[in-house]
């Protein structure tokens with residue numbers, strides 16, 4: 001497993017260098033996908049192709065589930081699956097040139113084994129898994145305190161909050177405050193680092209799998225908004241938190257059903 005970890009860390013750093021180079025030297029081509037706020041650039045596609053090429057060269061038997069380049073469907077999760085979000089927070093990437101990350105998860109027979117989230121502009125690589133713990137670059141990340149909702153900041157999807165979906169506003173009121181970064185990976189990094197007690201959103205597998213492996217390795221919880229196991233298949237309403245905050249938010253989400 002150490003060889004696989006070292007390879008992925010190397011690929012992610014290389015991908016980060018490609019992004020920084022592209023930001024300074026190349027013209028960005030921005031296209032829309034499902035709406036005018038759902039963006040993809042030439043760099044997203046190039047980074048996914050680079051990562052997928054390295055993965056398949058390393059392990060030709062493995063499968064790819066990735067947001068771009070027509071790899072966004074995978075029904076058979078048996079064996080080793082690499083899950084890729086080449087740029088998470090593409091809107092931030094285009095408009096801010098920061099607050100985005102590269103994300104990779106390794107799944108084995110449907111179970112999350114390893115997660116990697118690389119905040120390129122801050123050079124912060126969070127990586128790890130259930131059997132090895134979680135690291136920020138070379139430093140081990142301590143298990144965050146199990147804070148209740150009332151003692152921490154809550155990451156939130158803007159439209160779910162605006163619409164009070166699943167009692168999202170009540171969750172926010174009971175927390176110390178709501179934060180919206182536009183980047184699922186950074187929200188999950190912040191949970192791993194003890195800066196957030198939870199995150200409520202609407203996410204695809206490549207949005208939650210990499211950071212999800214990390215927060216679960218630190219004893220935090222994630223599921224669908226109603227507490228079901230995430231399907232790794234299509235977008236789902238997503239809930240994550242410290243064990244205490246998660247239970248409080250799940251209760252509120254379930255109450256919104258009635």
Ligand code: IPD
Pocket residue numbers: 039067085087088089090091157181182183184185201202203204207
């Ligand atoms: C998006 C971001 C955003 C989340 C969206 C995702 P993308 O990913 O993670 O925070 O709210 O649901 O689609 O499209 O920038 O990779």
Ligand code: CA
Pocket residue numbers: 085087088089184206207
């Ligand atoms: Ca994403």
Ligand code: CA
Pocket residue numbers: 044067085086087088089090
């Ligand atoms: Ca993306």
